[in-house]
Amino acid sequence: xxxxxxxxxxxxxxxxxxxxxxxxxxxxxxxxxxxxxxxxxxxxxxxxxxxxxxxxxxxxxxxxxxxxxxxxxxxxxxxxxxxxxxxxxxxxxxxxxxxxxxxxxxxxxxxxxxxxxxxxxxxxxxxxxxxxxxxxxxxxxxxxxxxxxxxxxxxxxxxxxxxxxxxxxxxxxxxxxxxxxxxxxxxxxxxxxxxxxxxxxxxxxxxxxxxxxxxxxxxxxxxxxxxxxxxxxxxxxxxxxxxxxxxxxxxxxxxxxxxxxxxxxxxxxxxxxxxxxxxxxxxxxxxxxxxxxxxxxxxxxxxxxxxxxxxxxxxxxxxxxxxxxxxx
Amino acid sequence: xxxxxxxxxxxxxxxxxxxxxxxxxxxxxxxxxxxxxxxxxxxxxxxxxxxxxxxxxxxxxxxxxxxxxxxxxxxxxxxxxxxxxxxxxxxxxxxxxxxxxxxxxxxxxxxxxxxxxxxxxxxxxxxxxxxxxxxxxxxxxxxxxxxxxxxxxxxxxxxxxxxxxxxxxxxxxxxxxxxxxxxxxxxxxxxxxxxxxxxxxxxxxxxxxxxxxxxxxxxxxxxxxxxxxxxxxxxxxxxxxxxxxxxxxx
Numbered sequence: 037x038x039x040x041x042x043x044x045x046x047x048x049x050x051x052x053x054x055x056x057x058x059x060x061x062x063x064x065x066x067x068x069x070x071x072x073x074x075x076x077x078x079x080x081x082x083x084x085x086x087x088x089x090x091x092x093x094x095x096x097x098x099x100x101x102x103x104x105x106x107x108x109x110x111x112x113x114x115x116x117x118x119x120x121x122x123x124x125x126x127x128x129x130x131x132x133x134x135x136x137x138x139x140x141x142x143x144x145x146x147x148x149x150x151x152x153x154x155x156x157x158x159x160x161x162x163x164x165x166x167x168x169x170x171x172x173x174x175x176x177x178x179x180x181x182x183x184x185x186x187x188x189x190x191x192x193x194x195x196x197x198x199x200x201x202x203x204x205x206x207x208x209x210x211x212x213x214x215x216x217x218x219x220x221x222x223x224x225x226x227x228x229x230x231x232x233x234x235x236x237x238x239x240x241x242x243x244x245x246x247x248x249x250x251x252x253x254x255x256x257x258x259x260x261x262x263x264x265x266x267x268x269x270x271x272x273x274x275x276x277x278x279x280x281x282x283x284x285x286x287x288x289x290x291x292x293x294x295x296x297x298x299x300x301x302x303x304x305x306x307x308x309x310x311x312x313x314x315x316x317x318x319x320x321x322x323x324x325x326x327x328x329x330x331x332x333x334x335x336x337x338x339x340x341x342x343x344x345x346x347x348x349x350x351x352x353x354x355x356x357x358x359x360x361x362x363x364x
Numbered sequence: 365x366x367x368x369x370x371x372x373x374x375x376x377x378x379x380x381x382x383x384x385x386x387x388x389x390x391x392x393x394x395x396x397x398x399x400x401x402x403x404x405x406x407x408x409x410x411x412x413x414x415x416x417x418x419x420x421x422x423x424x425x426x427x428x429x430x431x432x433x434x435x436x437x438x439x440x441x442x443x444x445x446x447x448x449x450x451x452x453x454x455x456x457x458x459x460x461x462x463x464x465x466x467x468x469x470x471x472x473x474x475x476x477x478x479x480x481x482x483x484x485x486x487x488x489x490x491x492x493x494x495x496x497x498x499x500x501x502x503x504x505x506x507x508x509x510x511x512x513x514x515x516x517x518x519x520x521x522x523x524x525x526x527x528x529x530x531x532x533x534x535x536x537x538x539x540x541x542x543x544x545x546x547x548x549x550x551x552x553x554x555x556x557x558x559x560x561x562x563x564x565x566x567x568x569x570x571x572x573x574x575x576x577x578x579x580x581x582x583x584x585x586x587x588x589x590x591x592x593x594x595x596x597x598x599x600x601x602x603x604x605x606x607x608x609x610x611x612x613x614x
Contacts, residue, residue, distance in 0.1 A: 037600075038598070038599060038600020039598070039599045039600055040599045040600035040601050041600050042600075084388075085388055088386070088388040088389070088390045089388075091390055092389075092390060098548050098551055098552050098555075099555075100534070100555035100556070100558075100559055100599070101552070101555065101556055101559065102559050105526075108392065108393055108526075109526045111386070111390055111392060112392050112394075112473060112526065115386050115392060115473055115474065116469075116473065116474055116475050119386075119387075119472070119473075119474045120474040120475045203428070203429040203430055203433065205429070205430040205433040205434070206429040206430065206432050206433035206436075207433065208433055208437075209432065209433030209434060209435065209436035209437045209440075210433065210436055212436065212437055212440050213436040213437065213439055213440045216440065216444075217440070217443075217444075220444060220486050220489060221489050223486060224486055224487045224488070224489040224490040225489070225490060225493075226490075227487060227490045227513050227517060228490060228493070228499075232490065232493070285517060298516060301516055301517050302471075302516070302517065302518070302519040305483050305517035305518060305519075306479065306483075309479060309482060309483050309486075312486065313482070
């Protein structure tokens with residue numbers, strides 16, 4: 037069949053399909069149903085298959101490039117509509133929190149413990165070491181840092197952990213902007229064979245450990261511990277989980293198993309993204325506590341410690357038990 | 365204008381085309397975008413983001429430190445989440461990509477969803493390393509389909525959005541059978557020429573047509589018109605006298 041005849045015979049079908057795609061786009065934009073007299077939804081798959089075969093024929097018979105191009109575009113648009121529906125856990129946030137996130141973390145517990153070691157190892161190590169060798173603090177913290185810390189956590193401060201003039205909302209914005217970004221960096225660095233994640237975990241472990249150790253050593257212990265107690269569980273675990281997510285990316289390149297590295301990376305990234313999203317939510321929750329509750333300089337800091345310990349236990353129970361009972 | 369060739373090997377080797385096989389057994393041709401248009405798109409995105417942040421920086425301090433906190437929140441959302449939102453929900457392209465005619469697709473040719481968009485946007489940080497997206501550029505240069513690290517992890521491609529093909533008609537000329545049988549490539553070349561004829565100046569059209577002199581013989585007044593006639597023949601247009609016969613009442 038010559039092209040002219042081919043086009044004459046099939047062009048109405050192509051126009052119907054184009055019309056349907058166009059109406060669908062309009063409907064999505066305006067959010068309401070528009071009834072046309074073109075294709076019905078149940079006719080679309082058959083029409084799409086017919087146009088697919090037209091494209092194959094047009095290519096095989098060497099019809100003109102513009103016709104082939106046009107059919108290619110129609111098939112591509114149809115393909116995107118028919119196969120584009122992605123089943124994302126993003127659309128079911130409750131299920132994600134109740135089941136997916138803790139379950140994924142349990143499945144990746146080896147990476148979680150490795151990340152925990154990489155973060156808490158230097159964290160605890162340096163904060164203890166500073167008690168015996170106070171000079172170590174000045175290796176990691178600049179004099180300006182030290183001065184700022186001292187003034188933020190001095191016993192007579194109205195609110196702990198912030199400058200005199202700061203407001204809670206300001207600090208909330210800052211914690212989101214800074215802490216979640218650190219989490220994202222720890223995650224993204226994992227794609228460099230895991231090295232970026234390892235670096236950020238070691239570095240942050242050392243830095244936070246040095247700050248806490250230094251403030252304890254100069255006698256501001258009660259202030260700093262009562263400041264960090266409430267949000268410590270959420271924030272520190274979020275850092276570790278971001279690191280585990282990054283290590284998951286790195287593991288794809290280091291030990292892809294019986295997959296190509298490319299495939300392993302794409303598959304591991306799906307798992308890592310779940311961990312990272314859960315960690316990001318934890319960072320946000322931590323920022324709320326850190327900005328609005330932790331700074332209160334209560335005469336009796338006991339409630340803060342109680343809440344802090346409660347959150348550690350709650351998170352441990354959550355990651356241990358949540359989502360176990362439901363069928364997969 | 366990019367054109368999807370199916371079997372002409374020469375153009376397949378010249379052009380960067382990713383072929384995706386659909387469940388219907390059809391191969392779709394996607395055209396991945398290289399570093400330059402993507403860098404320009406990134407620059408545009410950076411510009412509007414910073415313009416917005418700068419404008420807010422002028423306004424928000426009215427609300428004191430609360431305003432600063434809100435500004436930092438907006439900074440965070442614009443930096444990490446808004447690009448993903450554009451790519452997942454608003455036509456697969458950030459404003460910069462849209463301006464450059466690019467869009468993000470999954471490897472299988474389907475539109476990117478939240479998973480893919482978030483993954484590739486969070487990993488932008490790794491692509492940025494060591495500085496100014498050197499890592500991403502390197503990754504794009506060594507992969508055949510211009511993927512930065514984030515694209516590898518997310519399983520996405522940045523492609524040139526198909527330009528709505530301007531349906532150029534082959535000019536109607538009295539059909540004329542070619543003097544010799546043409547092979548596939550010859551027919552393809554002839555049709556290609558005929559479809560582009562209307563975009564060429566008359567002089568250039570004649571000049572190109574003169575390449576086909578061996579086909580046309582020497583005694584030709586206008587090579588271009590005769591080539592168009594052959595193209596009409598290949599397309600299957602009827603001669604006017606035949607058409608009259610066909611339409612004549614019996």
